[in-house]
Amino acid sequence: MADSAPHTGETRVPTVIADEVHVVYKVQGGARKGGATAALSRIFTRGPAPGIREVHAVKGVSFTAYKGEAIGLIGSNGSGKSTLLKAIAGLQPVARGAVYSHGRPSLLGVNAALMNDLTGERNVVLGGLAMGMTREQIKEHYQDIVDFSGINEKGDFISLPMRTYSSGMGARLRFSIAAAKDHDVLMIDEALATGDAAFQRRSQDRIEELRERAGTVFLVSHGINTVRETCDRAIWLEAGVLRMDGPSDEVCAAYEAFTASR
Numbered sequence: 474m475a476d477s478a479p480h481t482g483e484t485r486v487p488t489v490i491a492d493e494v495h496v497v498y499k500v501q502g503g504a505r506k507g508g509a510t511a512a513l514s515r516i517f518t519r520g521p522a523p524g525i526r527e528v529h530a531v532k533g534v535s536f537t538a539y540k541g542e543a544i545g546l547i548g549s550n551g552s553g554k555s556t557l558l559k560a561i562a563g564l565q566p567v568a569r570g571a572v573y574s575h576g577r578p579s580l581l582g583v584n585a586a587l588m589n590d591l592t593g594e595r596n597v598v599l600g601g602l603a604m605g606m607t608r609e610q611i612k613e614h615y616q617d618i619v620d621f622s623g624i625n626e627k628g629d630f631i632s633l634p635m636r637t638y639s640s641g642m643g644a645r646l647r648f649s650i651a652a653a654k655d656h657d658v659l660m661i662d663e664a665l666a667t668g669d670a671a672f673q674r675r676s677q678d679r680i681e682e683l684r685e686r687a688g689t690v691f692l693v694s695h696g697i698n699t700v701r702e703t704c705d706r707a708i709w710l711e712a713g714v715l716r717m718d719g720p721s722d723e724v725c726a727a728y729e730a731f732t733a734s735r
């Protein structure tokens with residue numbers, strides 16, 4: 474596939490290499506009948522045990538990401554975007570192929586592991602520690618994180634448990650915590666879609682900074698315009714297969730033409 478990283482004259486530093494990555498989920502409880510013929514056929518075809526269904530979510534995806542790139546992952550629902558990010562982050566084993574990465578990729582998802590029963594305040598500390606920040610560093614960044622998230626704009630929400638937050642507020646806090654640290658590879662799953670216009674603008678600026686200071690940013694989004702505005706490169710997945718990889722304008726246009734034709 475086309476390699477779209479800008480040629481700046483400097484040596485390009487690869488941060489993530491995906492080499493023919495396949496991810497297969499095994500799902501318990503699939504409604505498969507367990508007759509004798511089916512069992513025999515499974516022995517010969519080496520199929521999964523009864524009741525276990527396989528979902529081949531990512532099928533042989535290869536690409537190289539470079540330092541300084543912001544890469545948008547686009548594709549229809551269920552095309553494998555989140556799964557690919559999890560595989561890059563090492564949170565989902567690959568069935569075949571391999572992922573090589575520089576440093577430890579951090580996945581910032583809407584489901585990132587913050588604790589709903591703890592206050593926003595405590596979660597800022599926990600999230601910071603989980604990312605490897607020291608208590609001193611967290612203290613230093615605390616106010617910035619809270620201000621950036623905008624959580625306290627409508628009252629003192631940061632001292633309330635996170636379960637009292639709207640999903641947008643939770644996503645904003647997660648983004649703010651993750652963005653407080655420089656990452657070699659930062660992966661963001663949809664968090665931007667949930668913020669309001671002002672937050673989205675701040676996030677785009679912050680992604681720009683992270684790219685300059687750190688390494689590579691991956692962004693999964695259904696908002697094709699967010700990808701256009703935030704990313705210089707886009708990777709389009711469809712049914713687990715990489716359909717196109719190139720400058721985000723071109724890939725987004727091709728994807729839009731594809732969705733319009735369906």
Ligand SMILES: Nc1ncnc2c1ncn2[C@@H]1O[C@H](COP(=O)(O)OP(=O)(O)OP(=O)(O)O)[C@@H](O)[C@H]1O
Nearest residue numbers: 498500528530548549550551552553554555556557
């Ligand atoms: N934990 C899981 N167990 C089994 N199958 C899963 C699991 N997570 C995802 N899948 C399946 O893997 C495929 C890819 O899902 P994935 O969430 O990666 O797609 P996506 O492109 O991120 O989707 P969306 O745009 O809807 O968020 C889908 O068929 C989905 O049903």
